[in-house]
Amino acid sequence: MTPNIAPSNICEFLHKDNLVIFLFHGVIKKQIHSVRNYTMKHIEGELFDEYMGKLAHQGSPISMNMVLDHLDKKKPFSPGSFAITFDDGFENNISVAAPILEKYNIPAMIYLTTDFIQNNRMSWIDRIEYAVQKTKKSKITLQVNDNTYPLNHVDEKINFLRVVRELVKKTPTCNPNLFAHQVCSDLGFPSNISSDDPLDLKLSWDQIQKIHKDNGLLSFGGHSHTHPILSFLSSDDLSYELDRSISLMKHMADIDSTHYSYPEGLAHCYSDEVIRELKQRGVRCCPTAIQGNNSLDMDPFKLFRIMVA
Ligand SMILES: [Zn+2]
Incomplete structure (x- = not known):
């Protein structure tokens, strides 16, 4: 890197x-x-x-x-x-x-x-990164813009994370914690993920x-x-x-x-x-x-x- x-x-x-x-x-x-x-x-x-x-x-x-x-x-x-x-x-x-x-x-x-x-x-973005890394789901649809993002490969997952960061940053009305809750649950994870990974x-x-x-x-x-x-x-x-x-x-x-x-x-x-x-x-x-x-x-x-x- x-x-x-x-x-x-x-x-x-x-x-x-x-x-x-x-x-x-x-x-x-x-x-x-x-x-x-x-x-x-x-x-x-x-x-x-x-x-x-x-x-x-x-x-x-x-x-x-x-x-x-x-x-x-x-x-x-x-x-x-x-x-x-x-x-x-x-x-x-x-x-x-x-x-x-x-x-x-x-x-x-x-x-x-x-x-x-x-x-x-974990912070809202760390929870989303964790769920995106681990998910077996092949795509996700975001409620905020109704767009569907593929999640099959590393590149697609990173692209989705970039979109998420951009979206939350430019939308002051978006509550990042609620947003993370929705994304994590769509990807099959609880919203209160806690992990002992060195990143967490x-x-x-x-x-x-x-x-x-x-x-x-x-x-x-x-x-x-x-x-x-x-x-x-x-x-x-x-x-x-x-x-x-x-x-x-x-x-x-x-x-x-x-x-x-x-x-x-x-x-x-x-x-x-x-x-x-x-x-x-x-x-x-x-x-x-x-x-x-x-x-x-x-x-x-x-x-x-x-x-x-
Ligand atoms: Zn901070």
Whole structure:
């Protein structure tokens, strides 16, 4: 599989004055599926090692706590400053990525979706990918557009997944969880699929608690409770998502909610109301998934990231 960013190009994102925050989801030992993970949301450890080696050599790693300190005090970033972040809370962040981060002494922030942690839950798109990979059905008809898609071969399955991603992205009225429920049940799977595949397994509170106590290279922040697009929620639902995730992190692992990241993280996925509600609950820094680097005068709630995987 071809990486989204070639290892030889990773350092081109580094900047002499500005901070670069890299966004990852997962790091796995080896890609074994033919359909699942075709987007390389989880990259292989070997590639992650190459990225980290190059960045450690040419750049200057800092933690998200240090990022906040620089922004607070308007303290210039060292040349080539970069931070590593992971969204969602995959177990492979600890079992595969952490030893590589240790090797190069690079700190990282893991943003947890607390319902995924509580119940080893899968995101809507992971459930659809799982069902599409495993289904024996030869086609599916989508209710939203009444189109029928063949699912006989790997290529047809990947094409269908591309259609699904596109469709959900451009239809703000589409509730991804309900959509996934429909697709999974059409393909013969329950909507609450849970799996221990390295692409699916989430961190446990025990792991999180221990790592947080160790106070080493890894830190934790919030990423909502069930991973909805926060700006689409009613104010009651928004309060629930934030309160539930923040109180679980506090009670289960004594983590303060200084750091958070927006699910999906695109410009339409957060709003002034979302930012106000986060601030009210003690959050002080919340990067987006919008591409770019960050000068010292950036708003800590509108930081850019470079999505690697
Ligand atoms: Zn996410």
